[in-house]
Amino acid sequence: MTGVYDVAVVGAGPAGSTVAKVSVKHGFSTVVFERRTTVGIPVQCGELLPTPSEAHNLFPKSKRMPREVHVPTKFVTNRTRTIRLISPNGASYDFSFEANIIDRTGFDQYLTHLAMDAGADFHLQSFVKTRTRNNELVIKSNQSTKKTRARIVVGADGSRSIVGRSLGPQFMNSESDLSPSLQYVMSGVDTDTSVVEMYFGGKIAPGGYAWCIPKGDGVANIGFGMRRNMVHDEKPLRSYLNHFAFKTLASSLKNAKIESRVGAIIPVGGPLKRTWTNNVLLVGDAAGHVMASNGGGLPTALCGGKIAGHTIVNHLKMDTPLSEYEKQWKFEFGYELDTAFRVLKVADSVMPSDMTTDICMRLAGVRFLEPLIRCRLPLSVDLASKTLVRILNQVI
Numbered sequence: 175m176t177g178v179y180d181v182a183v184v185g186a187g188p189a190g191s192t193v194a195k196v197s198v199k200h201g202f203s204t205v206v207f208e209r210r211t212t213v214g215i216p217v218q219c220g221e222l223l224p225t226p227s228e229a230h231n232l233f234p235k236s237k238r239m240p241r242e243v244h245v246p247t248k249f250v251t252n253r254t255r256t257i258r259l260i261s262p263n264g265a266s267y268d269f270s271f272e273a274n275i276i277d278r279t280g281f282d283q284y285l286t287h288l289a290m291d292a293g294a295d296f297h298l299q300s301f302v303k304t305r306t307r308n309n310e311l312v313i314k315s316n317q318s319t320k321k322t323r324a325r326i327v328v329g330a331d332g333s334r335s336i337v338g339r340s341l342g343p344q345f346m347n348s349e350s351d352l353s354p355s356l357q358y359v360m361s362g363v364d365t366d367t368s369v370v371e372m373y374f375g376g377k378i379a380p381g382g383y384a385w386c387i388p389k390g391d392g393v394a395n396i397g398f399g400m401r402r403n404m405v406h407d408e409k410p411l412r413s414y415l416n417h418f419a420f421k422t423l424a425s426s427l428k429n430a431k432i433e434s435r436v437g438a439i440i441p442v443g444g445p446l447k448r449t450w451t452n453n454v455l456l457v458g459d460a461a462g463h464v465m466a467s468n469g470g471g472l473p474t475a476l477c478g479g480k481i482a483g484h485t486i487v488n489h490l491k492m493d494t495p496l497s498e499y500e501k502q503w504k505f506e507f508g509y510e511l512d513t514a515f516r517v518l519k520v521a522d523s524v525m526p527s528d529m530t531t532d533i534c535m536r537l538a539g540v541r542f543l544e545p546l547i548r549c550r551l552p553l554s555v556d557l558a559s560k561t562l563v564r565i566l567n568q569v570i
């Protein structure tokens with residue numbers, strides 16, 4: 175046993191480092207276990223973070239959100255002003271959306287250093303294998319296995335959280351809601367650096383979308399996320415990305431070169447119904463805190479991490495119940511996460527083919543498409559899907 179801590183955090187992503195910073199700053203011994211060799215590498219992210227004012231528009235009830243998405247300028251590689259949605263037949267719909275495109279590796283390492291400088295212990299190359307009921311963690315590190323125990327364990331270990339699994343199925347993202355994603359970082363890309371493009375269609379990204387996110391200096395993140403249950407063939411994932419990069423984007427990428435490749439999972443099943451027990455909290459992707467309709471999880475990882483940190487501090491100081499965490503994140507961003515999940519379900523039902531997707535996007539127009547991307551339904555959920563289905567039945 176390496177020791178007993180007040181708080182043990184599994185995962186040094188943005189959610190985990192944020193929790194650790196808060197708990198250690200309030201005087202509680204805190205340890206973070208991270209399986210990677212270097213924090214933030216490889217980057218598994220499109221690196222788009224809404225600006226503070228855009229985050230306020232996205233999560234209007236949250237007072238914390240604009241503060242939490244603030245990124246020091248040195249980690250901002252580009253600033254985009256427009257999101258362009260492109261339907262399968264190539265029609266485009268633009269709306270204004272301000273985002274910082276960030277150096278995610280640098281930003282993750284910065285968050286880690288804030289926690290380390292405040293006194294948190296970080297252990298890299300430390301894979302947490304299991305968690306027992308009394309919060310004992312078994313950690314595999316290099317060739318050895320060690321154990322530690324903590325009063326509170328935080329599962330900040332991503333979409334397939336080991337900590338969540340140790341608590342049972344209701345604390346896990348369902349496998350069918352995990353969206354496989356692939357991305358190339360490419361140089362020599364010739365696109366408008368103020369525009370983020372999102373492409374829809376069954377050939378491009380069944381049940382999801384593909385993106386081109388300009389990082390500046392001719393570099394862009396070119397990627398896609400899809401849903402397995404929307405796929406009717408056995409094509410390898412890479413062939414979708416290659417089709418998108420080298421056919422759909424052929425003119426912009428004719429001189430481009432692949433610098434690196436990443437593959438990862440985005441949980442798009444909406445937030446977990448339960449994210450706490452009497453000695454565990456789940457945060458970030460581990461809690462399903464991702465906007466299911468656009469795959470963004472960075473703002474909620476940062477904000478949820480802050481809420482979790484303060485809840486733990488109040489619990490350890492004053493015995494405030496850990497259930498406060500769930501109350502607070504639901505207040506700050508629960509409605510938007512639920513709505514984003516409903517938007518995804520509506521999209522599934524009214525966009526079964528490229529033809530209906532084209533028609534729906536044309537009928538909806540920017541006025542209706544923009545709120546969908548912003549996690550808002552322009553009409554009530556039922557009304558929205560029924561109206562679209564009725565219109566489709568008339569048109570087809």
Ligand SMILES: Cc1cc2nc3c(=O)[nH]c(=O)nc-3n(C[C@H](O)[C@H](O)[C@H](O)COP(=O)(O)OP(=O)(O)OC[C@H]3O[C@@H](n4cnc5c(N)ncnc54)[C@H](O)[C@@H]3O)c2cc1C
Nearest residue numbers: 185187188189209219220221222302438458459470471472
């Ligand atoms: C391809 C792709 C593109 C994306 N693009 C965007 C975007 O542009 N904007 C946006 O807002 N969101 C985006 N997201 C989502 C965003 O990256 C995540 O929501 C965000 O990283 C969640 O932060 P987190 O701290 O919860 O988890 P993570 O960042 O995934 O961190 C989890 C950490 O836990 C570690 N870990 C896991 N298991 C263990 C274990 N057993 N033991 C020890 N350590 C462990 C991992 O190594 C990792 O470092 C994207 C996701 C993907 C996959």
